[in-house]
Amino acid sequence: xxxxxxxxxxxxxxxxxxxxxxxxxxxxxxxxxxxxxxxxxxxxxxxxxxxxxxxxxxxxxxxxxxxxxxxxxxxxxxxxxxxxxxxxxxxxxxxxxxxxxxxxxxxxxxxxxxxxxxxxxxxxxxxxxxxxxxxxxxxxxxxxxxxxxxxxxxxxxxxxxxxxxxxxxxxxxxxxxxxxxxxxxxxxxxxxxxxxxxxxxxxxxxxxxxxxxxxxxxxxxxxxxxxxxxxxxxxxxxxxxxxxxxxxxxxxxxxxxxxxxxxxxxxxxxxxxxxxxxxxxxxxxxxxxxxxxxxxxxxxxxxxxxxxxxxxxxxxxxx
Amino acid sequence: xxxxxxxxxxxxxxxxxxxxxxxxxxxxxxxxxxxxxxxxxxxxxxxxxxxxxxxxxxxxxxxxxxxxxxxxxxxxxxxxxxxxxxxxxxxxxxxxxxxxxxxxxxxxxxxxxxxxxxxxxxxxxxxxxxxxxxxxxxxxxxxxxxxxxxxxxxxxxxxxxxxxxxxxx
Numbered sequence: 444x445x446x447x448x449x450x451x452x453x454x455x456x457x458x459x460x461x462x463x464x465x466x467x468x469x470x471x472x473x474x475x476x477x478x479x480x481x482x483x484x485x486x487x488x489x490x491x492x493x494x495x496x497x498x499x500x501x502x503x504x505x506x507x508x509x510x511x512x513x514x515x516x517x518x519x520x521x522x523x524x525x526x527x528x529x530x531x532x533x534x535x536x537x538x539x540x541x542x543x544x545x546x547x548x549x550x551x552x553x554x555x556x557x558x559x560x561x562x563x564x565x566x567x568x569x570x571x572x573x574x575x576x577x578x579x580x581x582x583x584x585x586x587x588x589x590x591x592x593x594x595x596x597x598x599x600x601x602x603x604x605x606x607x608x609x610x611x612x613x614x615x616x617x618x619x620x621x622x623x624x625x626x627x628x629x630x631x632x633x634x635x636x637x638x639x640x641x642x643x644x645x646x647x648x649x650x651x652x653x654x655x656x657x658x659x660x661x662x663x664x665x666x667x668x669x670x671x672x673x674x675x676x677x678x679x680x681x682x683x684x685x686x687x688x689x690x691x692x693x694x695x696x697x698x699x700x701x702x703x704x705x706x707x708x709x710x711x712x713x714x715x716x717x718x719x720x721x722x723x724x725x726x727x728x729x730x731x732x733x734x735x736x737x738x739x740x741x742x743x744x745x746x747x748x749x750x751x752x753x754x755x756x757x758x759x760x761x762x
Numbered sequence: 763x764x765x766x767x768x769x770x771x772x773x774x775x776x777x778x779x780x781x782x783x784x785x786x787x788x789x790x791x792x793x794x795x796x797x798x799x800x801x802x803x804x805x806x807x808x809x810x811x812x813x814x815x816x817x818x819x820x821x822x823x824x825x826x827x828x829x830x831x832x833x834x835x836x837x838x839x840x841x842x843x844x845x846x847x848x849x850x851x852x853x854x855x856x857x858x859x860x861x862x863x864x865x866x867x868x869x870x871x872x873x874x875x876x877x878x879x880x881x882x883x884x885x886x887x888x889x890x891x892x893x894x895x896x897x898x899x900x901x902x903x904x905x906x907x908x909x910x911x912x913x914x915x916x917x918x919x920x921x922x923x924x925x926x927x928x929x930x931x
Contacts, residue, residue: 454834471837478822478839486848487875490825492835757825761834 447569450578454762457569457582458755460591461632469636473601475754476747482519483749492757493522496553500526501543502585503559508721509585509595512745513556516752522554522760540564541571548572554581554760562588562625581759583752589625594755595720596629598748600637602740603675605747606716610634614641616669616711619679619701619728620650622690626720630677635659645669646701649690666701670710678703678719681728694727704730708738716740772916772924775887775903776805780812782901783885787813787854792880794851796821798869799840801858801916804924805887809856817846826868848877858916860886863897888926890914 446463450456455468482490498517502510510526517524529543544555557565565584572580586592607613615634621627621644634642635658644655645663655662663669670676681697691697703717717729717739725731733739787793794817797806803820810818821842824835855869870882885901890908908914913929 475835475839478825478841481841481843482825485844485875486877489875491871492825492830757835761830 447566447573450762452762455755455758456578456762457565457572457584458593458759459565459569459582459584461593461596461629461636462591464632464636466636466638469597469600469633472597472751472754472758473604475758476597476601476750479519479750479753479757480747482753483746489519489521491521493517493520493553493760496520496522496760497551498522498524498554498556498756499547499552500524500556500585501529501547501558502527503529503557503564504586506558506586508745509558509592512748513583513585513594513752516749516756517556519749520753520757520760522756525552540567544568544571545575548577548580552580554583554756556583556585557587558585559587562590564588581762583755583759586625589623590628591632592625592629592720594748594752595626596633597755598744598751599626599630599677599718599720600633601747601751602718602744603716605743606740607674610637610639613639613674614643614672615639615675615677616643616645616663616673617677617679618645618666618669618703620681621646621655621679622650622652623682624679627677627679631655631658631660643669643673647691647697666707667710670707673711674715676703676708676711676715676717678717678723678729680720680722681724694724698727702726702728702730703733705732705736708733708736714738718744721745770888770904770906770926772887772926775926776808776924779805779885779887779901779903780809782903783809783854784813786901787852787883790852792851793817793854794819794846794848795854795856796844796869796873797856798823798858798865801887801918802856804916804918805858805885806856809854809885817851819844819846821869821872823865823868823872826871828864828868842872844873844876848873848879850878850880852881852883853879855882855884857884857886858888859914860884860889860897860899860902861892863893863895866897867895887916888914 448457514524564587565582569582617627643661645666719741795806795810795815796819797803799822822840824839883900886899887903889902889905911931915927917925
């Protein structure tokens with residue numbers, strides 16, 4: 444199958460998913476991001492790498508945090524950012540999506556940052572750009588349906604490396620609504636690519652997709668059992684807007700079984716870190732005492748996210 | 763000194779550069795030393811220790827290079843660290859080999875994004891000529907003329923000793 448992410452020199456051309464990315468490229472993104480972290484602390488929080496380049500934020504699905512961090516990352520690279528808030532409608536699919544892309548490419552876009560409710564939309568755009576020989580235009584997937592959210596996965600890997608230094612002895616638990624979560628998929632691919640020996644998925648059976656074992660994941664439906672001895676806990680948001688049918692009795696019931704409370708956190712290693720991609724539902728998947736506690740690294744994740752997105756965009760624009 | 767020896771003695775050159783820098787900058791107020799990765803950083807460390815300068819920084823100019831559009835981002839970017847107040851400082855910028863002047867230009871731009879220094883001076887172990895920008899070193903240990911297909915590379919051994927090699931492209 445075509446892997447449109449890499450060009451013929453093996454360099455990153457588009458970032459669509461962590462799945463199938465060589466470990467060397469993942470590591471290089473994290474290394475490059477560490478150089479960008481310091482840029483945000485300087486008097487001039489900008490480097491001139493993408494001066495004169497135009498980045499189009501194409502958000503077919505709502506997002507505040509991701510769009511904002513991509514916008515900040517673009518601006519700190521000195522790119523010009525154009526935000527297009529195209530809300531999802533039944534008309535914006537198939538041909539009309541690619542027509543939008545062709546029109547924006549005709550305005551000399553250099554990069555598209557794409558968020559779409561349908562899995563595979565960024566892939567479709569990247570393939571279209573390759574087919575129409577517009578290989579100078581790059582695509583970054585900012586979250587597509589249930590499929591992937593690679594920059595979130597990468598910033599989670601950056602955060603884990605920052606606090607734990609090394610991936611080779613870790614046990615990492617991903618907790619919650621894994622079925623609907625593109626973040627969970629990207630995290631699992633990132634963790635296995637970087638050689639984490641034990642990845643656990645914890646959630647109610649109705650929110651666990653089948654086939655997790657094939658991704659090298661240990662599955663737990665009992666949260667207390669699954670949290671024992673873990674180094675990293677990645678909490679997922681209970682995605683109400685994706686909830687269809689009666690998968691769960693109620694949010695209160697969910698919190699009783701799968702909410703991260705201080706008592707449950709005590710089952711993990713004493714130096715375990717707690718992560719969350721945001722936005723958090725306090726009292727649904729996470730207790731405020733944990734979210735605001737000493738082991739939470741949720742706000743550093745946001746800060747690192749800017750550096751990671753700067754790394755991805757600067758690597759793409761230079762390929 | 764002009765040398766044609768293809769294997770110049772890096773330690774002897776360093777001693778000479780250190781002497782020049784000490785003579786030229788002794789007693790300078792608010793003096794800081796900044797090395798350009800990687801060779802310039804090694805030299806900066808030694809110069810700072812010798813002169814008792816505590817304001818020391820390291821910069822990687824990858825984010826300011828003018829060949830980014832042609833070559834992309836360098837594979838091993840290192841984090842720049844300028845942990846002192848650049849505002850009003852006299853900064854000695856240190857590089858191993860001065861060639862086209864483009865690295866120096868990028869380094870000066872990098873420094874200005876940390877603040878407005880009072881003065882920036884440049885020290886280089888070797889000046890190999892071939893300038894493409896109006897850049898000159900204030901301190902330089904020797905001039906070595908090299909054809910464009912050759913590269914002068916500074917190495918540091920585990921014991922800290924410096925050596926230079928001429929690599930053919």
